[in-house]
Amino acid sequence: MSIMRILARAMFDGEAAHLDGPYLVTAEQGVITSVEKVPGVAEAEINADFVMPGLVEAHAHIFLDGSLLDMDERAAYLKAYFRRMMATARANVEKCTMAGVTLVRDAGDRYGVNHAIRDWLAADPAAPMGLRSPGLALKRPKRYGAFMGRDIESAAEIPQAVHELSQSSDDIKILLTGIIDFRAAEVKGDPQFDAEELRLVVAEAHAHHRKTFAHCSGLAGLEVAVEAGGDSVEHGFFMTRDILARMAEKGIAWVPTVSPVHFQWLLPSLAGWDAKTVENLRRILDSHAEHIAIAHELGVNLVAGSDAGSQGVDHGTALVDELFHFLDAGLPMEAVLASATSRPRRLWGAPSANIAAGNRLDLIALGGSPFEDREALRRVRHVVRGEAWLQMPVPA
Numbered sequence: 001m002s003i004m005r006i007l008a009r010a011m012f013d014g015e016a017a018h019l020d021g022p023y024l025v026t027a028e029q030g031v032i033t034s035v036e037k038v039p040g041v042a043e044a045e046i047n048a049d050f051v052m053p054g055l056v057e058a059h060a061h062i063f064l065d066g067s068l069l070d071m072d073e074r075a076a077y078l079k080a081y082f083r084r085m086m087a088t089a090r091a092n093v094e095k096c097t098m099a100g101v102t103l104v105r106d107a108g109d110r111y112g113v114n115h116a117i118r119d120w121l122a123a124d125p126a127a128p129m130g131l132r133s134p135g136l137a138l139k140r141p142k143r144y145g146a147f148m149g150r151d152i153e154s155a156a157e158i159p160q161a162v163h164e165l166s167q168s169s170d171d172i173k174i175l176l177t178g179i180i181d182f183r184a185a186e187v188k189g190d191p192q193f194d195a196e197e198l199r200l201v202v203a204e205a206h207a208h209h210r211k212t213f214a215h216c217s218g219l220a221g222l223e224v225a226v227e228a229g230g231d232s233v234e235h236g237f238f239m240t241r242d243i244l245a246r247m248a249e250k251g252i253a254w255v256p257t258v259s260p261v262h263f264q265w266l267l268p269s270l271a272g273w274d275a276k277t278v279e280n281l282r283r284i285l286d287s288h289a290e291h292i293a294i295a296h297e298l299g300v301n302l303v304a305g306s307d308a309g310s311q312g313v314d315h316g317t318a319l320v321d322e323l324f325h326f327l328d329a330g331l332p333m334e335a336v337l338a339s340a341t342s343r344p345r346r347l348w349g350a351p352s353a354n355i356a357a358g359n360r361l362d363l364i365a366l367g368g369s370p371f372e373d374r375e376a377l378r379r380v381r382h383v384v385r386g387e388a389w390l391q392m393p394v395p396a
């Protein structure tokens with residue numbers, strides 16, 4: 001029988017921090033059998049400063065390379081061969097693993113890369129991570145999202161479209177609004193679906209036991225999303241306290257994806273933004289941080305997702321950036337870690353990775369405690385998933 005012992009000076013079990021260790025986590029055949037505080041040194045295969053559940057990236061495009069910054073090259077890539085996109089996606093899996101990400105929810109592509117990567121990972125019992133895939137997102141013709149969407153002409157098409165997507169998709173994504181016009185500091189255009197149509201999407205998805213998540217920013221779109229009562233709002237820029245209060249009441253999660261807008265503010269020269277637009281970006285970011293803090297205060301289910309694959313938002317490292325944005329907004333470390341470990345898994349009905357007896361091993365060991373130094377979240381030393389154990393190289 002395969003036995004693994006992990007000794008840690010401190011840990012976050014998925015719900016709470018335990019900083020008065022050491023703690024010994026024992027597993028047999030990849031399943032945790034005991035978690036106990038021990039008086040001192042114990043025999044173990046892994047000795048760590050800190051352990052916690054594997055990280056969850058709640059919003060990413062696995063087929064896109066976030067480190068590719070040139071916009072012409074990014075546009076050309078969308079016409080690349082499937083084989084090249086698969087190679088990019090596999091490289092992104094490696095980046096996620098190095099950062100301690102053991103579960104990714106993809107946010108859509110029309111090329112089938114997300115489904116292919118999901119199935120490739122699922123077929124390997126030693127895979128370092130899993131992936132949830134929506135396949136295609138639902139959108140209106142000639143509206144934002146051609147690279148990841150399936151067109152819906154009318155509400156009459158919604159039941160069949162959701163049924164067909166549900167045959168192979170883990171979640172149903174809806175492109176509810178366009179993207180932000182940073183020069184105008186607003187989201188232009190009406191929502192792609194009204195509240196009645198979105199309510200139908202949600203009902204059909206739930207009938208097929210699928211969760212929904214809606215790309216949405218701007219007050220008009222947020223009003224539709226909250227009225228329709230989907231499972232999650234993605235991005236959610238130009239949020240308000242009233243919207244957040246209704247989200248908390250209805251149990252609608254929020255994935256704020258700070259990182260893409262932060263990158264635009266950090267390196268405005270890449271897009272040629274003028275001083276006024278940079279000011280707009282800063283105001284948008286400051287408002288977003290304020291509302292992330294309000295969301296925590298009101299009990300909204302905040303979930304960490306970086307929109308990895310977007311320009312300047314690289315897989316793996318960007319999720320840790322997103323956690324730092326939550327910390328900078330004033331959230332406590334325990335809440336921030338829950339947003340990228342236990343909470344998304346619970347909301348999605350995924351197997352728990354909490355460090356508790358009876359759960360499958362799905363944890364990472366860090367070279368330091370994030371409660372002492374948040375940069376420890378970048379020092380992943382081991383990834384353990386089931387009976388698979390990966391040791392990361394320690395930088396010189």
